[in-house]
Amino acid sequence: MNLSSPTREFVLHFGEMGARWGMNRTVGQIYAVLYLSEEPLCADDLVDRLGISRSNVSMGLKELKSWKLVRLVHQPDDRRDFFSTPDDVWEIVQTLLEQRKQREVDPTLTLLREMQLEHGDDPETYASVRMEQTREVIEAAVEGYEQLVTLDRAQIERLLKVGGATRKVLDFGHAMRRGSQRNASKRG
Amino acid sequence: MNLSSPTREFVLHFGEMGARWGMNRTVGQIYAVLYLSEEPLCADDLVDRLGISRSNVSMGLKELKSWKLVRLVHQPDDRRDFFSTPDDVWEIVQTLLEQRKQREVDPTLTLLREMQLEHGDDPETYASVRMEQTREVIEAAVEGYEQLVTLDRAQIERLLKVGGATRKVLDFGHAMRRGSQRNASKRG
DNA sequence: AAGATATTTCAGAAATATCTGAAAATTCAA
DNA sequence: TTGAATTTTCAGATATTTCTGAAATATCTT
Incomplete structure (x- = not known):
């Protein structure tokens, strides 16, 4: 080498x-x-x-x-x-994310949606609830991703660092306390 | 099956x-x-x-x-x-992210930092500049990730959906226009 | 169009990864 | 302690992926 x-x-x-x-x-x-x-x-x-x-x-x-x-x-x-390769590293990261979305996430969403159409009138099994949750989480992540790619590099860098400011936006109008849902995940 | x-x-x-x-x-x-x-x-x-x-x-x-x-x-x-498996899908996603961070991102950062210590006094080659940029981008992404995991599920869901509100935070105090840096990536 | 240069394709070789049954190890109850 | 039940390990078999050299294809120059 x-x-x-x-x-x-x-x-x-x-x-x-x-x-x-x-x-x-x-x-x-x-x-x-x-x-x-x-x-x-x-x-x-x-x-x-x-x-x-x-x-x-x-x-x-x-x-x-x-x-x-x-x-x-x-x-x-x-x-x-x-x-x-592009000089701008963020541009590279963005291309990678976009490609993986197209190759992996989009087909997965398509599959989940098709399955829901075909089997939507089945009795509500745990598996079908689970698949629906999965679809929802992926859809939310895709929405987040699509917001992200509308930002320019300076904004992305700020987003990744602001932390506190982002938290303020998130808390706007909500009395919810951190950790209030933390143990909601025990099987039951 | x-x-x-x-x-x-x-x-x-x-x-x-x-x-x-x-x-x-x-x-x-x-x-x-x-x-x-x-x-x-x-x-x-x-x-x-x-x-x-x-x-x-x-x-x-x-x-x-x-x-x-x-x-x-x-x-x-x-x-x-x-x-x-946990009932909460976000919890699963978080575990996955955390594990991949530990297995892939952290060792990569360690390597980049060690290399910078060992070869930091070398003449500034393009390769060394490039590695430094890489380290910076990964560090920023890790910071963002660490912000993310301090949020609870409801906040994460809001973050992924708010979009407009997030954008307002990002623009706070900055006269920067979107796209103003967009073509800064040509090789020079 | 012929010849030189450059790139792609592809069948089989080489290298990796995955899977299995059998044996070993572990755990528990009597 | 014995032995039944369960889990883990591991050497070799199988399957998959990656890599190579040779041939085919494409592209340019004269």
């Missing part, structure tokens, strides 16, 4: 992370190399730096393209494809 | 989802069966319903225990172990 020591460590780590996030190790490593590179890189650069086959790089880049996580760019007087 | 039709569909789907979320298909299916069951179930119930071997169930439950996603309970006059 043809990488300087701290870069190599980062790349290996993100390879492992990628593996837990639905892409395989190599795809994670390819992404990490592109992410740390100031210049866009071509496929053979990745072959050199990661020591994997050209075809493996091609597969990995195909996967990253399908996730919209890399940008294809061209250099003057060079007909090879070069790839880069 | 000994399950009623809608339950089976749900279980199969969540098996696939589990596979994309760092646990394997079978572990996801075991969890889904427990999740949809009003009563706690013992290992042999899971063998019957999923049609997998007893040892595989044992492995799966071990994994779920390590994620703190199941509760061990006992029935009077029965020395078998029974397992259940």
Whole structure:
């Protein structure tokens, strides 16, 4: 692996992370190399730096393209494809969230809604109540996510840090005390 | 697979989802069966319903225990172990987030911080700037997450739905217009 | 159109992960 | 302590995923 020591460590780590996030190790490593590179890189650069086959790089880049996580760019007087990642890290995070939503959350919601239409007149079993709760939680999370993506970077950063201010909004008009529902989850 | 039709569909789907979320298909299916069951179930119930071997169930439950996603309970006059999941879906989501934070985010932050200590006096390469940005984004997300878990369920639900109100807080005291930073991400 | 360069595809090899039955370990009751 | 009931472990079998080199395809230049 043809990488300087701290870069190599980062790349290996993100390879492992990628593996837990639905892409395989190599795809994670390819992404990490592109992410740390100031210049866009071509496929053979990745072959050199990661020591994997050209075809493996091609597969990995195909996967990253399908996730919209890399940008294809061209250099003057060079007909090879070069790839880069956005400079803005939040933009990358947002793309990742959006893709996972499309691939995992949306189909799950569709399934839950279809099942509710087909079996909605069944006697209310625990399982069907449970599926409905699941749908509601996912729908609420999606709503939250959709609010989030309307914000610009500065607002997101503020949201993640304000804490106290957010809490004030949440308490507006409500006498509810924290912890009042805390033990409502015992089976019964 | 000994399950009623809608339950089976749900279980199969969540098996696939589990596979994309760092646990394997079978572990996801075991969890889904427990999740949809009003009563706690013992290992042999899971063998019957999923049609997998007893040892595989044992492995799966071990994994779920390590994620703190199941509760061990006992029935009077029965020395078998029974397992259940919390009734409160948000509680489950929170456990999942907490576990993933501990397993993935925290070690990543540790690595990034150590690398910065070791190589902090290096000439400022693009890669080191990039790693620092990464650390900052992850730290901000963790802060946000830690705010989130101080809220009770009702507040979380409100937070995910208020939207407009949240936006007002964010704009407080700032003349910043949405989109004013939007194209700051071109490589330079 | 021919030839050079670059990228993609794909069948099989290599590497990983998952699953099983059998054996070992644990727990409890008598 | 014995033995029945239950759970866990683990080596090898099975299944799945990933990786590679070779061939096919696509793209550009002259």
